[in-house]
Amino acid sequence: EGNEPGDSMKITYGELLRKVCQFANVLRNHGVKKGDRISIYLPMILELVIAMLACARIGAIHSVVFAGFSADSLCERILDCGCSLLITADAFYRGDKLVNLKQIADEALQKSKDK
Secondary structure (H helix, E strand, O other), X not given: OOOOOOOOOOOOHHHHHHHHHXXXXXXXXXXXXXXXXXXXXXXXXXXXXXXXXXXXXXXXXEEEOOOOOOHHHHHHHHHHXXXXXXXXXXXXXXXXXXXXXXXXXXXXXXXXXXX
C-alpha cells in the first residue's frame, strides 16, 4: 500500500525471486560477500524487502534502520554494526512531507568518517 489511497502494488513470488537475485548480483558487483554487514535505510517500500532478502541470499548480515531516524541516529547504528555498505533511497513522502533520505544518509556517513 502506498502513501496515497488507492496507490498499491502486487508482486508474485516469481517476480520477487527475480528482483532479489538481480539485487544480490548488484551487491556482489559492489564487492559484498558472505559475512559483510550492510545497513538498510529505506522507507516501507518493496525495495526494503528485496534488499533484506538479497543480503540473506548472499550471506551478508543486514541491519534495517528506521527511515524516520536522524543523521546522528543513523551514524550510531552504522558505527555499532560496522557496516561496509549503506542502502538508501533519494527521498520519500510521509503524508505531505518530503523526507530527503539521501541528504540524511550523506550527513550520517560523513559523521561516521569523522568518528
